[in-house]
Amino acid sequence: MSYNFNISPEVISMVKQIALTLILGYAIIQVLVILFKRVFFKKVSPQSKMLITKGIIYTGVVIIVFTIINILELKNVFHTMLGAAGVLGIILGIASQTSIGNIVSGLFLISEKPFEIGDLIRVGEKQGVVYAIDLLSIKLRTLDNLLIRIPNQTIISTEVVNITKFPIRRMDITIGVAYKEDLKKVTEVLRSIAKKNPLCLDEPEPLVLSNTFNTSSIDFIFGVWFEKTNYLQVRNSIFQQITERFKEEGIEIPFPHISLYSGEATKPFPVTNEDRQ
Amino acid sequence: MWSKISIEQENTYYWKLGLKEIYLQKRNQEWLFSLKDLPELAKDIICGEPTSPLNDAEWLTFIGDSGNTLQPLPAFPDRPIVVKPKTALKVLPNKDVLLFIEIPLYIQFYSETGKNENLIFECCSQELSSTWFGELDDGTLAYSLPLEISTAFEKSKHASHTIICPVRLTNDSITTLDVQRFLLRGEYLTIYRHEKDLWSNEVKIKFKGESEFSDVQYVNQAPSFVKKPVQIATPRSSKSTNVFSKSFHFFKSLTE
Numbered sequence: 184m185s186y187n188f189n190i191s192p193e194v195i196s197m198v199k200q201i202a203l204t205l206i207l208g209y210a211i212i213q214v215l216v217i218l219f220k221r222v223f224f225k226k227v228s229p230q231s232k233m234l235i236t237k238g239i240i241y242t243g244v245v246i247i248v249f250t251i252i253n254i255l256e257l258k259n260v261f262h263t264m265l266g267a268a269g270v271l272g273i274i275l276g277i278a279s280q281t282s283i284g285n286i287v288s289g290l291f292l293i294s295e296k297p298f299e300i301g302d303l304i305r306v307g308e309k310q311g312v313v314y315a316i317d318l319l320s321i322k323l324r325t326l327d328n329l330l331i332r333i334p335n336q337t338i339i340s341t342e343v344v345n346i347t348k349f350p351i352r353r354m355d356i357t358i359g360v361a362y363k364e365d366l367k368k369v370t371e372v373l374r375s376i377a378k379k380n381p382l383c384l385d386e387p388e389p390l391v392l393s394n395t396f397n398t399s400s401i402d403f404i405f406g407v408w409f410e411k412t413n414y415l416q417v418r419n420s421i422f423q424q425i426t427e428r429f430k431e432e433g434i435e436i437p438f439p440h441i442s443l444y445s446g447e448a449t450k451p452f453p454v455t456n457e458d459r460q
Numbered sequence: 461m462w463s464k465i466s467i468e469q470e471n472t473y474y475w476k477l478g479l480k481e482i483y484l485q486k487r488n489q490e491w492l493f494s495l496k497d498l499p500e501l502a503k504d505i506i507c508g509e510p511t512s513p514l515n516d517a518e519w520l521t522f523i524g525d526s527g528n529t530l531q532p533l534p535a536f537p538d539r540p541i542v543v544k545p546k547t548a549l550k551v552l553p554n555k556d557v558l559l560f561i562e563i564p565l566y567i568q569f570y571s572e573t574g575k576n577e578n579l580i581f582e583c584c585s586q587e588l589s590s591t592w593f594g595e596l597d598d599g600t601l602a603y604s605l606p607l608e609i610s611t612a613f614e615k616s617k618h619a620s621h622t623i624i625c626p627v628r629l630t631n632d633s634i635t636t637l638d639v640q641r642f643l644l645r646g647e648y649l650t651i652y653r654h655e656k657d658l659w660s661n662e663v664k665i666k667f668k669g670e671s672e673f674s675d676v677q678y679v680n681q682a683p684s685f686v687k688k689p690v691q692i693a694t695p696r697s698s699k700s701t702n703v704f705s706k707s708f709h710f711f712k713s714l715t716e
Contacts, residue, residue, distance in 0.1 A: 349597050378589070385591040385604040386542075408592065410601060 200254045204247060212243035230299035233316060281336070285319040288335035292316065298345045305344040306333055351384060352411050354418060358425065359400030361435035366393055369403065372432055376424045377407045382417045384408040399439045461507050462653065462692050465530045474510040475532070476502045478564055478585030478621035483514050489526050492519040493569070493581050501586075504620045507532075522580050531570040533693045534623060534658055535582065536563060536646025540602040542593050543627075544641045545609045551637040551667075556630040560613045562622035563605065563646060564588065565658065568693075585621040593643050602643065615657070623651055623658040626683050633669040645678075647696040652682045652689035659686050 216236050223232070276283065293316065298304050302313050304323070309331055311323030321338055323331040346352070360369050370391045377389035390406035405425075409417040429436060467473065467486045475482040481496040494517040543561055551557055564586040570578040588603035610617075613624065625644060631637040642665065649660040662683050666675040682689035 350599070350601065351592055351596065381587055381589060383590075385589050387592060387596070410590070 197254055201251055204250050204254065208243060208247040208250070212240055215239050215243070228299060229301050230296075230316070233300055234293065281334075282319060285335040288339040289316070289318055291339060292321070292335055297343055298348070302348065303346040305346060306338060306341055309333070310346075347411050350411060351387075351408055352414070353387075353390070353406045353408050354414070354421070355390070355404055355406040356421065356425075357394070358403045358405055359397060359436060360403065360429075361437045362401060364401070364434055366401065368432070369434060372428055372434065373403065373405050373425075376421065376428055377405075380407070380417070380420055380424060382409055382413050382420060384410070400437045461505055462533060465532070467528045467530050469528075472510055472514065473530075474506070474508055475567065476506040477567065478502060478619075479587070480583060480585050482567070482583065483510060483517060484530070484569070485519070486528060489524055491522040491525060491569075491571075491580050493522070493583075494519050495583060501619065502621070520581065525571045525580065527571045529572050531573060531578075533568045533570060534651050535566040535568045535693055536623065536649055536651070536660070536696065537566055537584065537588065537603050538582075538647075538696070539590075540593070540600055541588075541605050541644045541646055542591050542602045542641050543609075543644055544604065544606045545639060546606050547608065549609060549639040551629055551631040551639065553631055553634050553636060556628055557611055559609050559611060559627045559629060561605075561607065561609065561625045561627055561644065562619055563625055563644070563660075564619075564621055565623050593641075600643070618657065620656070623660055625649065625660040626662045628662060628664045630664070630666045632666050635669075637667050645676075648678045648698075650680075650682075650691060650695055651693035652686065653692045654686045654689050658692075659683060659689060
């Protein structure tokens with residue numbers, strides 16, 4: 184059994200042109216992206232890099248598609264398709280409602296710029312570094328190196344906290360001290376801890392606030408300002424220094440405890456032995 | 461102190477300045493540095509062989525240089541300095557005052573010559589605490605320098621590990637200027653040597669009123685009152701000598 188394929192020279196020429204368009208188009212897009220990255224590598228922020236790279240790729244793909252339509256001489260088909268676009272649009276719209284919502288939300292996110300690539304953000308209970316802002320979703324790399332994909336629509340309708348937007352941050356630590364302690368002394372010790380820590384900033388001044396009378400302690404809020412990149416070092420060193428200095432100064436950090444009295448605070452709780460036979 | 465040194469392999473070299481002790485060794489193509497903190501300020505800068513053996517040293521290693529010539533040079537800190545007068549400093553309207561600010565130096569070690577690309581290592585002579593100058597969302601990370609500011613240079617009180625920066629403050633406004641703090645950008649300053657002292661070029665700050673930008677000018681030559689100055693270090697970064705910036709922050713006008 185033999186098959187005889189008769190492919191006309193026009194078809195072969197068309198296939199060749201399409202292949203050439205695809206290869207050349209792909210190569211040109213890649214070259215443009217590489218050139219852009221090399222020339223503007225240091226000058227442009229990661230966010231702008233991503234936006235411009237995607238702009239180049241999407242524009243390139245659209246040009247390739249239109250060139251192929253032109254080669255295939257599908258202008259008439261294309262015009263018919265445009266005529267049917269209204270109907271098609273409704274069908275596509277219903278079918279891809281969520282995706283279109285995500286794309287539109289993505290455009291709002293890019294224009295509003297609540298965060299950029301590399302920012303540490305918190306969305307609901309999830310926290311991570313913005314890894315990519317794509318057409319349909321943003322991707323976060325969590326601090327334990329997991330990837331979280333959050334649809335753009337969710338981001339638009341949820342409260343987003345950008346932790347690293349500004350160059351400096353304040354770390355608030357709640358510290359409980361025993362009721363017997365001299366609050367003035369505690370305030371002074373906390374201030375001197377902040378002053379002696381080289382990672383804490385002199386200005387803005389550290390916050391020392393006597394906050395609440397708790398069940399077993401008087402709670403202070405101790406807030407130190409630091410450069411946003413030093414979070415871990417500051418947290419570790421401040422905790423260590425607080426425990427060390429409190430031990431040196433004899434300041435007690437109490438644990439929760441309950442005192443039981445049998446009516447008079449000054450007398451011990453009465454205990455009697457009962458002989459049971 | 462600030463001249464080239466020919467380094468012999470395996471020998472230990474020693475510097476003592478401010479609150480730091482620096483040890484150096486050369487092993488084949490490696491430069492090794494070790495730092496120690498001093499309990500109190502050293503009176504003079506000492507350069508030579510270590511007086512006591514260095515035990516349990518933690519060495520910082522810089523590999524890839526086969527040269528044996530070392531050029532130590534002084535430098536300004538790697539961040540701007542926020543100068544905070546310890547005692548109230550008030551400048552009357554339409555008057556100016558010359559202040560002598562002593563800034564703890566950084567020591568830089570270059571291989572062969574003091575070109576940027578030859579820098580091996582640098583360290584401060586005294587740790588300065590960090591501070592923020594400006595608004596919370598837009599400002600500059602700087603070092604804080606609380607100082608007793610003097611309007612006359614007293615050689616006897618001058619700390620050996622500091623660079624003296626003459627700052628001319630001009631109050632061009634109609635109110636008394638209460639100086640709480642001001643920013644000095646050491647990166648634009650050249651360093652000159654006169655005998656054992658280190659001087660920088662003069663900085664002129666003109667205050668024109670709270671609502672206007674202050675005019676900060678870095679004069680491009682050694683102070684006129686320093687005789688026969690020798691330039692020993694260039695600025696960390698080159699920038700125009702006339703920088704308009706809001707150098708003052710939180711001024712209080714005493715009179716309205």
